[in-house]
Structures are given as structure tokens and as C-alpha cells.
Amino acid sequence: MAKKKRKGIDISGFVQIRSVRDGIITYDNNISAVLMKVGSLNLALLDEEEQKIKINQFSNVLSLIQGDCSIVKLERPMELTGYIENQQENLKIQHRKFKNGEMSEKGYNQRLKQVNYEKNLLTQYSESTPVLTNEFYLIIYGRSVEELVYAYNNTFEKLLHIKLEPKRCDDDEIKYFLYNVYNPLGNKTLSDFRNNSNFREDILPEFLEFHATKIKSDSMVASIQGIYDFPMNVGPTWLAPIVNIPNTTCVINIKHVPTSHARTLMDRAITEIKTQMLNRNKSSEDIAKQTQLESFLYILEEIERGSEILKQVNVLLMGYGVDQYDLKKINRTITSSIKQAAMKADKLICRQMEGFVGILPTPRDDIMNDNGRDMPSLTLAAGFPFVFQSLEDKDGILLGYNRTNLIFFDPTVRNPNRTNSNIMVIGKSGSGKSHFTKKLLLKMLLQDIKVCIVDPEGEYDVLTDRLGGQSIDVGAAVDSRINPFHIFGQMQEDVEEGVSEEKKKQTFKAIFSSHIQFLEQFFQSVIPDLTNKELSRLSEMMIESYRRKGIKEDEDFEDIANDKFPVIDDLLAIVEEKISKLSDLIVKEPNRSVDLGDELSDLRNLRVYLGRMGSGGALSGLWNGPTTISVENSDLIHFDFRKMTASKNEQVMNSQMMLVLRFLENEVSKNRERNIARKENKHIAIAVDEAHVFIDDKSPAALYFMFQMVKRIRKYNGIFIVITQNVNDFVGTESIKKYTTAIINGCQYSFIFGLNPADLQSLMELYASVGGFSQEERSFIGNAGIGQCLFVVSPGQRITMEKITISKDEEKAFK
Secondary structure, three states: OOOOOOOOOOOHHHOOEEEEEOOEEEEOOOOEEEEEEEOOOOHHHOOHHHHHHHHHHHHHHHHHOOOOEEEEEEEEEOOOHHHHHHHHHHHHHHHHHHHOOOOOHHHHHHHHHHHHHHHHHHHHHHHOOOOEEEEEEEEEEEOOHHHHHHHHHHHHHHHHHHOOOOEEOOHHHHHHHHHHHHOOOOOOOHHHHOOOOOHHHHHOOOOEEEOOOOEEEOOOEEEEEEEEEOOOOOOOOOOHHHHOOOOEEEEEEEEEOOHHHHHHHHHHHHHHHHHHHHOOOOHHHHHHHHHHHHHHHHHHHHHHHOOOOEEEEEEEEEEEEOOHHHHHHHHHHHHHHHHHOOOEEEOOOOOHHHHHHHHOOOOOOOOHHHHOEEEEHHHHHHOOOOOOOOEEOOOOEEEEEOOOOEEEEOOOOOEOOEOOOOEEEEOOOOOOHHHHHHHHHHHHHHOOOEEEEEEOOOOOHHHHHHOOOEEEEOOOHHHHOOOOOOOOOOOOOOOOOOOOHHHHHHHHHHHHHHHHHHHHHHHHHHOOOOOHHHHHHHHHHHHHHHHHOOOOOOOOHHHOOHHHOOOHHHHHHHHHHHHHHHHHHHHHOHHHHHHHHHHHHHHHHHHHHHHOOOOOOOOHHHHOOOOOOOOOOOOEEEEEOHHHHHHOOHHHHHHHHHHHHHHHHHHHHHHHHHHHHHOOOOOEEEEEOOHHHHOOOOOOHHHHHHHHHHHHHHHHOEEEEEEEOOHHHHHOOHHHHHHHHHHHHOOOEEEEEOOOHHHHHHHHHHOHHHOOOOHHHHHHHHHOOOOOEEEEEEOOEEEEEOEEOOOHHHHOOOO
16 A cells, blocks of 8 residues: 655654554564553542542552553544444344334334434434543553563453453554544544554554644644643542543653662652751741651652652643634633642643654653653552543443433443342432433333333333333233232242253242242231231142142143133132031031131131132232233333222232232243243343332332342343332331342442432431442432432442433333
């Protein structure tokens, strides 16, 4: 390929890179470098002790890098091509599902509109109104590739431990990084560097012109400044406001200072301070110098003990714009930010070329000799620039944005910091919680995640109707019945594949035993006055009812037809039979009336209790008969509890909730079986809205089932979503709190919208075991506006969402 003709000076010397191969950059002078992308962590959202831990950990990282290194912040338009392509795939999913009869034509048309809306929005962001995001990189230089790789791997592991989520860069990503350093306003994308052997030509600008106070290229006008004076006393993230100034590239060049030279430098600095103190004029200056002297003496002591390392640091800042007018505005922002940070900058007049060389990802920095400052690694670590909040999951849902960039969230991501897909959504009425949850479920559905909603107040009937889902009125008796005796597939603690027939029989026995225990809980929930003796007798008769139906405890219950399982009337028939036999026996043998009287009394009580549920009873239509619910051909299932909630019969409602969760447990289990059979990786989401409605200290079985679901669902490609506006109910009694706290511990993600002061205090209690919230976070939650929330991704990654974006087009799906 012929070389490009370039205007201006010969700039080929600015790319002294021989090769990029196997993740190693090799320069013309035989020095090599490795590059990793570094994530972000907002220290401001952590409490003071956690901040100290993270800073000390990062100081340890810097201390262990014996060679030169650089921290680079780039600002670039978010790469949205992949997200746009995802929408194209989502369109194919809707076409396939409609063809397979999984939704109505009405639902199909609405889903297509939603996918196309998202696709058009992302295209607009990509082409017309790009969203800029900050990216951080760490470059380590050295002569020995072997030592460099060791340092790289060691540093990578330690950054993982800090929760900075480092990412290894392949050769094409390294070339793209180099291009962005040279051309911060360039329009090339990563795809332009895939398998590009002529990258040296492609990363250079068309031309470069160096002036006294600025640089010109074909795509930008820029100016470089060097920070040379820093505050004596600094706090956490003291460098972040400078590093993260918009429309800038910031490079922190760091040179290792050998211990012997560090001692000499500190001795010289201490002598200089003492000399200045002898010539003092003002008492205020005397105090400042004394403080500085004590700091230097402490640093020297730490160096002597081997607890501190000195680094020579040079901070270079390149502001850029499309023209001179643009640059002037940016420079005003830079000047103001530097002044507010109590720092001083060298504008590098007539040294812009030297500044540009220092910005480039090479070990050369001629400005270091003049402006570089010796700095303890702990002080440098406290600068912690990586505070830019972002989440860009590859297949993520566009949730909204924080102060500067879009947030893409994929709940199915699994890594060492994200171990399950469960979600907690909390917020007071009117905070935007409900709209957000509907948007989240809508986007999951469009991405081929099966969605099941437990809805106490009929909030999701419109969404279900417009998206072609199936709505089930759980209080409508015959047409939506779940037979308590129906044995559904269950989620096990340990799941195995390819087991023997004998192992399968043992599994079926365990399922049968588990279901009998479930029935005991069910009847205790619906009959709270049940005594232990009555429950024991009832349990024996339940097992007998299965035997009489010819159902063995070690057979595959999935093969049994719905109408072959026992029903309440079958159990009542056994009760009646036993009452009749005992009554006849007592008549024949009056002397046995004492020892048989208790059993007869228990059976008569059971007959009364069960009579409400048997033929002719008030609850007969609800539970007395085969299961009639079928959801095989639907990917959106809505369990509407509105009528049951209105009846205010908490015992019946919680008992029905247990049955619904049992039914959904079977759906989760079947999802896994389908994945194994078809070699797929599909997910299923279960959302429980207004979960506090199902919390009852007198009948905690429904809450227990939610706890069990949260605990086990992660092994089945499941997502359990808990939504509530009443946090106080989650605190409740100690027995309630035991389960609600466990549910929160089992939720990887939390979206916390605005809360009232009382609820905020309850929130602190619930989240105490998972680290709680800092004062900054509590303040944000207490003052959050509509659609604002704290998004907890992991203990080390918390994002303040400035706005959950829900457009009018999206609202058409559920409002």
C-alpha cells in the first residue's frame, strides 16, 4: 500500500512503534509496553474506611510496578454499533416467535415498534448526537518482555481485587487506542483496525502543525498544559476533577524512583525546608513549613522501613476542539478546574511539540525533567482518577444515563463480581419505580427472556395485553386453577446431568417428599389453627391419597396427566372414611372411646377445615380440581392477584401465592431442561411486584418461598425480581427480617429510587450485611427526583442514575 501524502512537517517520527503483536507494543528503541483497560469505581460513594482500603490497595499496585508506566484517560464517542446490531437480532426474535404462535398479531406489531424505536434511537446517538464516555488505560514499559508480562499479570490481578475490572486489550484494540491518542476527534472505529497491518500510517493525523500555544491537525485544534504544582494536603480522588475534564486527554506519566535516590531527594527536601524556616517572616508560614517538614520526615521514615515508594510524576493535559473558538471555551474550563483544585499549570509556550511527545504512549517525556514532581505512591494513589461511572454490558439494555454517558445493563452477565441475576427494585410511590420495572421487563422480553409477573394490584394488565402475553386471574377459580396436589418439577440445590435410573428414582422420591412438606406448609397457611397432631394425621392421609391414585413416590411426575393427581375431594373422602371407621369401632368397642376419641376429634376438625375447600365449599373452585393453567405457548405470563388483594383475605392470598410460586418453580426447571435438550442458553425472569403485600408474620410461607427462589434460581438461568415500595414491611419482626435480609443478600443488583426518611432508615438496616450505604449515597436516595436511582451493580460498582429514560414510544407498551 502506498504511503499517504501528508501536509506540513514530516510526522512519521512521532510513531516510533515497530510492531503490535500478541498484546505487546515494541518500540524502535527495543523498549516494549503492555496495555490494559481499567474500569471505574466511584470512591465518593464509599465510606471513609472503604476509601482508605481502596487507596492503599492501589498504592500497593503502583509500588509493585518497578518500571515506568502511564495512566491515560481518553474521551471518545460511545461505540454503539454492537447495540444497534443487537436490535436487528431482536427483530428476528420477534419474527420467529410470531411464526411459532407465541404471541398475537397485536403483540407482534407492538414489539416490532418497540425494537425499531430502540434501533432508531441508538442510530441517532451514534450518527447525530454522539455520547462521549471516558476510558482509562494503564501502560507499563520495560526492556524485558518476560518481566513485563509478569508485571502485567500481577497488576491485572490486583486491579481485579480492587474491583476496577481491568480488561486485556487485543492487538486491534491496542491499535485503536493508539489512534485515539493521536486523533481524539478522529472518526475511525475499531473495525477499521481489524487485521490492519498498515496501522502506523492509519493512526497518524493527515498533518500536524506546532505553534507557540497550540497544535493543529486535520481533525482538531489542541493545546497542552503540564501541571507542576499540587496542594500539600490532599484528600481522596484529588486528581479526578482534573483528569476527567471534558474534551481532554489526560496522561499521568510515572517514573519509578530507586530507594537510594528517594532517600537523597527526601534529605535534600528536608534540608531545604529547614533552611526556609530559619528565614521565616510570618507565623502562618512557620506553621505551614513545620507541617510540611513533619510530612517529609514521615515519608522518609516510611521509605527507610520499606513501606513507601517514591514516584516521579508528570501530569499532562491536552484540551482539544474542532476550531479555535471551541478550544478557547475548553481552555477556560481547564483553567477554572485547575484553579479550583489549587494547582498550577505550565502552558508549555513554545514547547507544544515536547508536550505532545509526552502525551503519546511512549516512555519518552521531556517535560518530566522540568515539571515532574516526586510523590509518595500513597499520595499518587489517593489521586484515584478512575471515578467515571459507566456500565456498557455487550448485550445490555439501554436503561438511561448518569451525568455523561449511557448505561447498558445485561442481567445475565456472570463474572467474579456478578454472581447471579436477581434484582431488587425499591422506591416510594411516584418515584418512577413502576415505570422503570415495566421498561426493564419489556426489554427483557424483546431479548428472548421469558417473563412471568406476579401482580397484586393489576399494574401489568395493559403491558400484557399490548405485548400479546397471557393474563391469568388467579382469583377466577376454575379457569385458572392450580391443584395443590399437582407435583411440579422443582429446582434442586445441586443439578446434575446424565444421572443413572437409580439416581433418578432417588430424585423423584426427594421431589415427592418435598411436595408433601409443601402441602403441609400450604394447609398451615390456609388453616392457621391447625395443630401439630392434626397436621401429622393430615400428612399421612395426603400420602394415602396419592397411593389410591396409583401414583408412586419414585416415578416421573411430569408424565402424569393433570386429571390423574388427587384433589381436595379425594383427601376429604379419606377423612370421611376414617371418621366412619373410627365411629363404628367405638360403637363396637365402647371401652376404646378414650384412646380413639382424640383421633376422631382431630378428623372431625379436619373435615370442617377441608370442607371450605371441597365440593360445595367457598374455596372449592379455587383449589378443588385438576390444574387448568397452561402457559406452554406464551413468553409473557401475568398472574393477576387484583381480586384476591381486594378481598383482603391474606391467608387465602398467601396460600395462592405459594401455589403460583410452586408453579413458576416448575417453569424455571423446564427452562433448564429445554436448554439442555436444545443446547440453548435461554433465561427466564420472575417478577414479584409489591412484594410487601405477601409478607405476613402469621403466615410466612409465601415469603419463605421467595427466599428459596432467590437462593436457587441462579443455577437455572433464572432472574428473580423483587419490587416494593414499603421497605418498613421488609424489616418487620426478626423472623421476617431473617428472610428479607437473605433475599437482599441474594440479589446481585439493586435499583433504589427515592425514599422517605423512615424508609431510608429501614433500608440501612436491610442492607447493613452487604455494606450499607455511605452518607453520599443516602443523600442521593433521600433527594432523588422522579426517575433517578442508585444502581448497585456490585459492592465495588455503584452508579448514580441521573435519569431512567422512558420515552413516549416506550410508554405505549404499558401505559
